[in-house]
Amino acid sequence: MDDTARITLACLDLAGTSVADGGVVEKAFAEALATQGVVRGTEAYGRSMARVQAARGQSKLDVFRQIFSDEDRARAANHSFERAYDSIIDRDGLTPIPGAEATMDKLTDAGVRVCLMTGFGRATLGRVIDTLGWWKRADLLICPDDAGGRGRPYPDMILTAALRLQVENVRHIAVCGDTASDMRSGHRAGASIVAGVLTGAHDRPQLETAGATEVLESISGLPDLILRTTAAIPAPR
Structure with missing residues (x-):
């Protein structure tokens, strides 16, 4: 089976990917x-x-x-x-990117764990999740403080999520973000899907140069990318 058909963890960036930044x-x-x-x-x-x-x-x-x-x-x-x-x-206030909540729901329903990650500090991450009412939307929230202080473009946050959620193989991870740093961290972590989105800071050439395996118009295209070949293996709950 192609590893990209076995995604059990989706690591989703917040600002510009899941949440509208608006400057x-x-x-x-x-x-x-x-x-x-x-x-x-x-x-x-x-x-x-x-x-x-x-x-x-x-x-x-x-x-x-x-x-x-x-x-x-x-x-x-x-x-x-x-x-x-x-x-x-x-x-x-804050506004979700159109389709972001539906994306998380679709992934969860398919047995894919969802981790929301950010370059914000822990307190600001909590404020964002509070504002959106997303405490029950994700299986895990990760910021640099949770990964020894190193954020993107290092792979540490993604690997920390993989350890905490007991992912068997880094090839079973999908990463989605709007910046070159998101792409580099996903590539360095060994994720099989490193999807850039065009709703945030960086454009298609920047995302592709940084290692995007796919570039989507928005996060709403991620479930089809993950699930289009074979149903994902359900993650243990």
Whole structure:
């Protein structure tokens, strides 16, 4: 049997993949940079936001470490990012990507475990799940804090999910995300399906260059991709 027909775990990114971003992440980064004296209209701001865009999908703390060489400053900026992001979603709410909830339901009904993963910290991840009412939607929630602090593009979060959910073979994993970092982490983890989606930060060429095995218009195409050849092996419950 083709390994891609035996998917038992789907690792789904949050912002830009399962949840509409609407520029919220970029706004929160801009507010966090301003707390460190990096303001709109300056050369430093332009360089910093270019780094943010290139590093979308990665641990937010790691992104600030790339911008600021001083660890204390990077941590302060990350704390400001989390406060800004929380404030924005408290005010404006969050909206699932069309088809995201149906995708999770279809995968669950087919016996595929669902893991939602993100580059946010644990507190912000919890705030996102609270806002969406998704605590019972997924089998597992993973952020860099759960994987020794290393987020994407490292494979650690995916492999942590595989260990916790007792996946027998990394080829039984599907990864879905909107960034090059999502694609790289899925490729490095050995996932047989590494699907990019066009609802978030990066475009088709960026996703394909980073190792996407498929590029979908949105997450709503993922169940057919996973299940179209043979029914997935039910995961133990």
